[in-house]
Amino acid sequence: MSFKKLKSQVEEIIGGGTSVEGRLTAICELLQENVDYYDWVGFYFKNGNKEELKLHSFAGEPTDHTIIPFGKGICGQVAVSNENFVVPDVKAQDNYIACSINVKAEIVVPLFVDGENIGQIDIDSHTADPFSKEDEEFLEWVNKKVARIVG
Template sequence: MSFEKLKNEAQTILGQQNTSVDQRLSELCELLKAEITYYTWVGFYFKNGDKEELKLGPYAGEPTDHIIIPFGKGICGQVAVSNQNFVVPDVKAQDNYIACSIHVKAEIVVPLFKNGENIGQIDIDSNVPDPFTEEDERFLEFINEKVAEIL
């Protein structure tokens, strides 16, 4: 499925007013994981209250031990501080990488902003080396804009 078609599907899921936000985000993660072959794990992390840490939200993929990630630690923690997209073509080349699975080869993390504040992020792991393009970045930015509208 193309990114354009996925945008429509994502908006349909996120627009389900009679479904909880967590359920919609979970369905969205499942959709992205199922439709984009190189998205092996798809999840959201959100700022954990006033703490300088991220807390795992809805996700699709293998269970992870990384429920809480301190700001600055790992790719997700770095994005929480930098407010910038982080594309990692080869996780082995990153000193500050937190391994979730020995099979993960690449990762992309895109911050999620609400009213100008970084409140979380979408995190994608891939078992394929260097799969992410600028098109993935723009698509995930779009997804996060739509997610912010329901938070």
């Protein structure tokens, strides 16, 4: 499915009447089911006043990594850098936390509310180097929409 078609479905989910958690899970499931190389999709958010991220909603295989300290792994690095992080080959990253032996690539895009990085969308792929600038722009757009309901 094209990102254009996915955008309209994300808009529908954002405007839905279910809980925030339900809408975030629905977005994760939509992306994981409709983008061939999005094998795991999740939202991590800052865990209160702690310097760590906590897994909120996801689609894909369950993970043991429900808490990630700032600076650790790709997600933890994005929590500190406030910048997108595209990893074409996870084996080439020294500071990578392996969630599954099948993961070959990862993209993490921070989620901002009022200029503050409050979380991120994290996508793992079993395909090597699948992410393009189009993926980054789409995920930035998704996070802007999500910011409206989590802010």
